[in-house]
Every structure is written in C-alpha cells, then in structure tokens.
Amino acid sequence: MTRDTNTQKALVLIVAERDVALLDIPIPTPGPGEVLVKVHSIALNPVDSLYVGDPLAQQATRVIGTDFAGVVVAAAADLASSPDVRAAAGARVAGFLQGACSRNDRPGAFAEYILTPYDLTWSVPASMPLASASAVSMCGVTAAQGVFFRQQLPCPFWPTSGWAGVAPDQEINYLVYGASTSLGLYAAQLVRAAARFSNRRVRLIGLASTAKHALLSAPPYSYDVLIDYRGDWEAEVRAAAPAGVDYAFDAISEGGTVRKVHDLLAATAAPHAFVIFRNDRSDLKPAAPGVWRSTGYRVPPVYGAAWEALGVEIGYDNQTIPAKPEARAFAAAFYTWLGSAAADGEVKLQPNPVRVMPGGLERVVPDGFALLGWNQVSARQCDRPEEYMRPISGEKLVYELVRE
Ligand SMILES: NC(=O)c1ccc[n+]([C@@H]2O[C@H](COP(=O)([O-])OP(=O)(O)OC[C@H]3O[C@@H](n4cnc5c(N)ncnc54)[C@H](OP(=O)(O)O)[C@@H]3O)[C@@H](O)[C@H]2O)c1
Structure with missing residues (x-):
C-alpha cells in the first residue's frame, strides 16, 4: 500500500468533523528507546470508536487506534547494541498505543508503520499468528x-x-x-x-x-x-x-x-x-x-486507565493524569513476562479468539466501528446481514494489513 519510502497510509481522525479518513502521512523516525514497526495486524477496542464519536483530541487531526502487532523494521541509534530481541530488525512484536484517546498529540496504531518504546512491546512466539497477537496488548x-x-x-x-x-x-x-x-x-x-x-x-x-x-x-x-x-x-x-x-x-x-x-x-x-x-x-x-x-x-x-501503562502524562476527561513511572514499570514487566518464553514457543496468555474482518484500514470505521458501537458495550446494536457483522461475543475484531 505504501507509495514511496517516506509516506504511509493511516486512519486519521478529523476532529472538527468527528470523522475518520484514510490519509497519506509521513513514516516516522524512531527516537531514543523506540522501534519502527511495520504493522501486520490491528485489533479493535471500544475506546477506538468512543473517542472518534466524542473526541478528546484537541488537535485538528490524530491517528487513531490502540492495538497492533507487526515486525520491527528499524530501531533508534541508542538501541544498536541492545541484546533485547525486541529491539532488533525482524522481531515479531505486539503492543499498544493511546490513539486518539487523550488530549495529548500522540499517534495511534491504525497505520502501516508505528513507533513504540521497544520495552512496551512483547515478543510474539513463532507459533502465534500476528493477527492473534494483536488482540492481547x-x-x-x-x-x-x-x-x-x-x-x-x-x-x-x-x-x-x-x-x-x-x-x-x-x-x-x-x-x-x-x-x-x-x-x-x-x-x-x-x-x-x-x-x-x-x-x-x-x-x-x-x-x-x-x-x-x-x-x-x-x-x-x-x-x-x-x-x-x-x-x-x-x-x-x-x-x-x-x-x-x-x-x-x-x-x-x-x-x-x-x-x-x-x-x-x-x-x-x-x-x-x-x-x-x-x-x-x-x-x-x-x-x-x-x-x-x-x-x-x-x-x-x-x-x-490502561494508559497509565505508557508512563506518560495523559490529558483525559476533565483532568490531566500525571505520568506514573511505577505503572509503566509494571507494564514493562508484564510484557517482558508475556514474551519471556517466546523463543521456546511457550504462550503465557492465550489471545482472545479473533474474527479477522474483510478488508484493511479502509473498512475499520464502516464495519468494525459499526459493530463496536459508539459508547456502551451492553447497548451495542448492529443489524447488518453479513456473517462477519454478527455481534462481538468472546472475541476480538482484527484487520490484517499484511497477511502472513
Ligand atoms: N479502564 C480501562 O483502561 C479499560 C481498558 C480496556 C477496556 N475498558 C472497558 O471495558 C469494557 C469491556 O471492554 P472489552 O474490550 O473487554 O469488551 P468486548 O470484548 O468488546 O465486550 C463484548 C462482550 O460483552 C459482553 N456483554 C455485553 N453486554 C453485557 C452485559 N450486560 N453483561 C455481561 N456481559 C455483557 C458480551 O457477552 P456475550 O456475548 O456473552 O453476551 C460480549 O462477549 C469496555 O467498556 C471498555 O471500554 C476499559
């Protein structure tokens, strides 16, 4: 889908319109401690649609989305000699970003390439499809x-x-x-x-x-x-x-x-x-x-709030949640544990069953968000006749940007 080496497709919230568009945006460059991940799969969470319908974002545009899984394609210079497998090109990893679920200007995961701190990702065992891994983080x-x-x-x-x-x-x-x-x-x-x-x-x-x-x-x-x-x-x-x-x-x-x-x-x-x-x-x-x-x-x-895991200040609802280093350390320990036996093929936490939805980023809002609804989980309603549009029950909706 990428047209040249500098741009990528991403799902972008146009805040004034409370609408989402598939736009070309620059592929970012990793900062200290970060890796660039080519996203293979994304999974949907209720917050992804909630804050499109009722934006917290105060910028004109924001890349939306939280859960991703993919392959590391580049790492920051300070990670060049890191022994951690998650910091090396070729690593299969999964993680989450905040998307448009805050007032802070941080890009989300529904894009072809994303940046993430390497230690807030986890190593995906070779036996686990990235589509399943994207449902976990x-x-x-x-x-x-x-x-x-x-x-x-x-x-x-x-x-x-x-x-x-x-x-x-x-x-x-x-x-x-x-x-x-x-x-x-x-x-x-x-x-x-x-x-x-x-x-x-x-x-x-x-x-x-x-x-x-x-x-x-x-x-x-x-x-x-x-x-x-x-x-x-x-x-x-x-x-x-x-x-x-x-x-x-x-x-x-x-x-x-x-x-x-x-x-x-x-x-x-x-x-x-x-x-x-x-x-x-x-x-x-x-x-x-x-x-x-x-x-x-x-x-x-x-x-x-799950976002505490990211260890950054979060403008949320009517308050600013300060960065919580202990919550970040907990999340980093959790993700290290999740992937700690990945090399041996051991799965610490079984992913949710996944429903791989037809299409890619362009179908997330018309299909995925229609199923998620825009507020309460207990009040979802969707009457579309397609089999893949049945209600979400004991599973995660996943879109594959790259098929394994
Ligand atoms: N605080 C945070 O940081 C945080 C983080 C993540 C999620 N959340 C919130 O947690 C909630 C759950 O998220 P999720 O992604 O886990 O939801 P989900 O998987 O999309 O929820 C779908 C499930 O909800 C069940 N359900 C619907 N109405 C129900 C009811 N009245 N009683 C019991 N079960 C009901 C359905 O069960 P059946 O199919 O069995 O009927 C279905 O399996 C959401 O409100 C989400 O925004 C908060």
Missing part, C-alpha cells in the same frame, strides 16, 4: 493492572501483597462479571496464573451468555461456575457462594452492574478486592488527577 495489560497491580494477587512477574481477606486454607471465590469480554478472557487466565503461582485453589464464577459457557469452562479459563447474565444472576451467584465472593472483576461496569456486583462481595472482602473498568454512573469522583474515589460502597470499586 491493551486488554491484557488492563486485566493485569486489575488483577495484580490493584487487587495485588500473587504475581509471577511483580511483587504483590498476595491474597487478602481469605484464610490460608480457604478456597477463594473470584467473580468475573462479563466473562466473555476481552478483558474477562484475560482476567480469568491471570487469576489462574495467580492461583498456580501461590498454589491456592480458586473457584472462578463467571457471568456470560449461555452460548459462551462451553468456551469458558474449557482451558485456559476453566470456570467452575457459569451463569447467564440475562437471568436472575445475582440469586444464582448467591447460591453458588452463600458467604459472598472474595474478589470481583466487573469487566462491564455499566448500567448498575457496579452496585450489583459489589453487593455480592463477602463481608470479609479486602478493601481492594473489587475492580471496575468504566465510570458509567459516576460511581467514582476524581480525588486527585488520576485518582478516583467512591463513596457509599463498603468495598470501594477500584478504577484505573
């Missing part, structure tokens, strides 16, 4: 932030305080609301990793449509209890865990789920036992830039 790190950074579960790559509110010999009940979401699929695997690492027995209880129960009861998720969120699910969770659940992960956090999930927590649940990923009903108020606090909850929902 943003929701994977968000789930890891929830499970390890915020809930402090035992972690194979980062020091945490461990299980809390449960006796050492007690089975741990962990609830995932929205178990078939991308976030939920990664959360279950990471909770399983925490259980293995600490040699504890965890009982996973998941809320998802019945059609997804077979997927979720099989490895690597291996849910113990699965309940359809369309029935009287609160009563069913209470029947499954009469004393309440010890931990909860609300991957939806919309339309009152935060309160309902909260009320299923055990009386002994730790103060950081409940993580959420949206602030749909303003359950949380900013107490300081980048710090959200709730009132009226026995176990306060803990919220954070």
Whole structure:
C-alpha cells in the first residue's frame, strides 16, 4: 500500500468533523528507546470508536487506534547494541498505543508503520499468528493492572501483597462479571496464573451468555461456575457462594452492574478486592488527577486507565493524569513476562479468539466501528446481514494489513 519510502497510509481522525479518513502521512523516525514497526495486524477496542464519536483530541487531526502487532523494521541509534530481541530488525512484536484517546498529540496504531518504546512491546512466539497477537496488548495489560497491580494477587512477574481477606486454607471465590469480554478472557487466565503461582485453589464464577459457557469452562479459563447474565444472576451467584465472593472483576461496569456486583462481595472482602473498568454512573469522583474515589460502597470499586501503562502524562476527561513511572514499570514487566518464553514457543496468555474482518484500514470505521458501537458495550446494536457483522461475543475484531 505504501507509495514511496517516506509516506504511509493511516486512519486519521478529523476532529472538527468527528470523522475518520484514510490519509497519506509521513513514516516516522524512531527516537531514543523506540522501534519502527511495520504493522501486520490491528485489533479493535471500544475506546477506538468512543473517542472518534466524542473526541478528546484537541488537535485538528490524530491517528487513531490502540492495538497492533507487526515486525520491527528499524530501531533508534541508542538501541544498536541492545541484546533485547525486541529491539532488533525482524522481531515479531505486539503492543499498544493511546490513539486518539487523550488530549495529548500522540499517534495511534491504525497505520502501516508505528513507533513504540521497544520495552512496551512483547515478543510474539513463532507459533502465534500476528493477527492473534494483536488482540492481547491493551486488554491484557488492563486485566493485569486489575488483577495484580490493584487487587495485588500473587504475581509471577511483580511483587504483590498476595491474597487478602481469605484464610490460608480457604478456597477463594473470584467473580468475573462479563466473562466473555476481552478483558474477562484475560482476567480469568491471570487469576489462574495467580492461583498456580501461590498454589491456592480458586473457584472462578463467571457471568456470560449461555452460548459462551462451553468456551469458558474449557482451558485456559476453566470456570467452575457459569451463569447467564440475562437471568436472575445475582440469586444464582448467591447460591453458588452463600458467604459472598472474595474478589470481583466487573469487566462491564455499566448500567448498575457496579452496585450489583459489589453487593455480592463477602463481608470479609479486602478493601481492594473489587475492580471496575468504566465510570458509567459516576460511581467514582476524581480525588486527585488520576485518582478516583467512591463513596457509599463498603468495598470501594477500584478504577484505573490502561494508559497509565505508557508512563506518560495523559490529558483525559476533565483532568490531566500525571505520568506514573511505577505503572509503566509494571507494564514493562508484564510484557517482558508475556514474551519471556517466546523463543521456546511457550504462550503465557492465550489471545482472545479473533474474527479477522474483510478488508484493511479502509473498512475499520464502516464495519468494525459499526459493530463496536459508539459508547456502551451492553447497548451495542448492529443489524447488518453479513456473517462477519454478527455481534462481538468472546472475541476480538482484527484487520490484517499484511497477511502472513
Ligand atoms: N479502564 C480501562 O483502561 C479499560 C481498558 C480496556 C477496556 N475498558 C472497558 O471495558 C469494557 C469491556 O471492554 P472489552 O474490550 O473487554 O469488551 P468486548 O470484548 O468488546 O465486550 C463484548 C462482550 O460483552 C459482553 N456483554 C455485553 N453486554 C453485557 C452485559 N450486560 N453483561 C455481561 N456481559 C455483557 C458480551 O457477552 P456475550 O456475548 O456473552 O453476551 C460480549 O462477549 C469496555 O467498556 C471498555 O471500554 C476499559
């Protein structure tokens, strides 16, 4: 698709028009610590369309998109002697950028070439298609932030305080609301990793449509209890865990789920036992830039933005979130762990099942964003008849810019 050696195609938000165009833009040059990646696949996240329909961006134009996977084609001069495989031309890597999800002028991932700090990418095992790898980075790190950074579960790559509110010999009940979401699929695997690492027995209880129960009861998720969120699910969770659940992960956090999930927590649940990923009903108020606090909850929902992983200041909503070096260090440790056994073909986190969509960048908005919708995950509606336009369920939408 590239016409000459200096320009590339990219999906660009025209802020004044709240519209996206496929434009020619310059191919960038890596700065210190950065690699230039030829993008093979991109994966879609709800935020990609959310901030096109309701832009945070204050510039005239912004390259959109978060998740990518591709091949390193150049590295900054300061990486010339780096022993890290991710800094070498030819490396198969995946990662995420912020796209147009902030006020800051940083390009996103929906382009033929992108720049990224090499240590915020992960090595993709040779056995894993880049289309699958592109589905991991943003929701994977968000789930890891929830499970390890915020809930402090035992972690194979980062020091945490461990299980809390449960006796050492007690089975741990962990609830995932929205178990078939991308976030939920990664959360279950990471909770399983925490259980293995600490040699504890965890009982996973998941809320998802019945059609997804077979997927979720099989490895690597291996849910113990699965309940359809369309029935009287609160009563069913209470029947499954009469004393309440010890931990909860609300991957939806919309339309009152935060309160309902909260009320299923055990009386002994730790103060950081409940993580959420949206602030749909303003359950949380900013107490300081980048710090959200709730009132009226026995176990306060803990919220954070995935972007903290990038370690840069973020103009977000009505506040400026300061750079958080510890959150960046956590993300770098997570990505190093993800790719740590790639050379041996070992996969630490199974990618979401992917739906490879027809076409390339030019089809992202008319098809992909039509399926994602423009705001709530629980309120998506798309009546297109094509088979590839069926609702998103337990999977990630992926576009291949380069077919492997
Ligand atoms: N805070 C952050 O940094 C951060 C980062 C990433 C994502 N998020 C947010 O987290 C949310 C989830 O994102 P995602 O990418 O994981 O979503 P997703 O994979 O696109 O979600 C699709 C899934 O949602 C499920 N679903 C829809 N309505 C539901 C309901 N009422 N109850 C339970 N499940 C329902 C569907 O389940 P069935 O098919 O089983 O019906 C479907 O599998 C989004 O709001 C996203 O913006 C936040």
